[in-house]
Amino acid sequence: MDFSSLMKWRLIYGVLSPNLAQLRDMPAAFIQMYCRIAAHKFFFFCDPHRRGKSCIKKVLLSNCLQELMELHQESEEEVTDTEQAENWFSLMSAQRICDMFLALDKDMNGTLSKQELQEYADGTLTEIFIERVFDEHVRRGKSGGGNTREMDFESFLDFVLALENKDTPEGLTYLFRCLDLQGRGFLTTADIHSLFRDVHQKWIEGGNYELCIEDVRDEIWDMVKPADPLSITLADLLGCKQGGTVASMLIDVRGFWAHDNRENLLQEEEEPEEE
Numbered sequence: 001m002d003f004s005s006l007m008k009w010r011l012i013y014g015v016l017s018p019n020l021a022q023l024r025d026m027p028a029a030f031i032q033m034y035c036r037i038a039a040h041k042f043f044f045f046c047d048p049h050r051r052g053k054s055c056i057k058k059v060l061l062s063n064c065l066q067e068l069m070e071l072h073q074e075s076e077e078e079v080t081d082t083e084q085a086e087n088w089f090s091l092m093s094a095q096r097i098c099d100m101f102l103a104l105d106k107d108m109n110g111t112l113s114k115q116e117l118q119e120y121a122d123g124t125l126t127e128i129f130i131e132r133v134f135d136e137h138v139r140r141g142k143s144g145g146g147n148t149r150e151m152d153f154e155s156f157l158d159f160v161l162a163l164e165n166k167d168t169p170e171g172l173t174y175l176f177r178c179l180d181l182q183g184r185g186f187l188t189t190a191d192i193h194s195l196f197r198d199v200h201q202k203w204i205e206g207g208n209y210e211l212c213i214e215d216v217r218d219e220i221w222d223m224v225k226p227a228d229p230l231s232i233t234l235a236d237l238l239g240c241k242q243g244g245t246v247a248s249m250l251i252d253v254r255g256f257w258a259h260d261n262r263e264n265l266l267q268e269e270e271e272p273e274e275e
Helices: 006-019 028-046 056-060 063-072 081-086 091-104 127-137 153-164 169-179 189-205 213-224 234-240 243-251 253-260 262-274
Strands: none
Touching (some): 028 063, 028 091, 028 153, 056 063, 091 153, 127 153, 127 169, 153 169, 169 234, 169 243, 189 213, 189 243, 189 253, 213 234, 213 243, 243 253, 253 262
């Protein structure tokens, strides 16, 4: 299946939309933007090598198609706002992504600078991570030098998909390239220290208790249990089943806070069930 043409996705949309209850009332002016956002998830998960095509069998068996098919639910089945927001293919989710990009694009030039992207998620992502995202996943513009590099909408969709799917091989692969500061295919204790230093700074600025970076580094090593005790690879992160959590701890102060407060958060989730 060749995904290079937006018109092919629009044809699919035209066939499916009458049967997808949650898409029937989509404003005509938003259809093209919706198609770009929706199709990009198939790119991200079914075409990891960015060849512009994917095996039809892979698409049919993908979680993406299953998620799209969830929109078959009729309105009388009462889909909650939370469920709609969590479904990438819902109209609510597509509008959320579009509004997010427009809000970040302060100079309204259609692309995001590092400074603009720094405001994503209320500014909880670290500066070193944003730098690495641009190094690894944002192409240099044709009209200027390295300092003028900005993120276009398609690259922004990759960025959001990776952050919202950190526990998947595709999301973690995207993030690992950013974490791998030296491009060696593995992380050392020095890399972990450098990455977490920015998280630590935001943590302290937020009025939290003092942390020992070495203790956090050792905790990460215990969580991953790498095959080589001196380095962590992508395979180690995928194999430990906590790779998404580790990535969050190293790039997002809110992600580290969630890990640090995991027991309290778990208890809060269980209390309503007990009642």
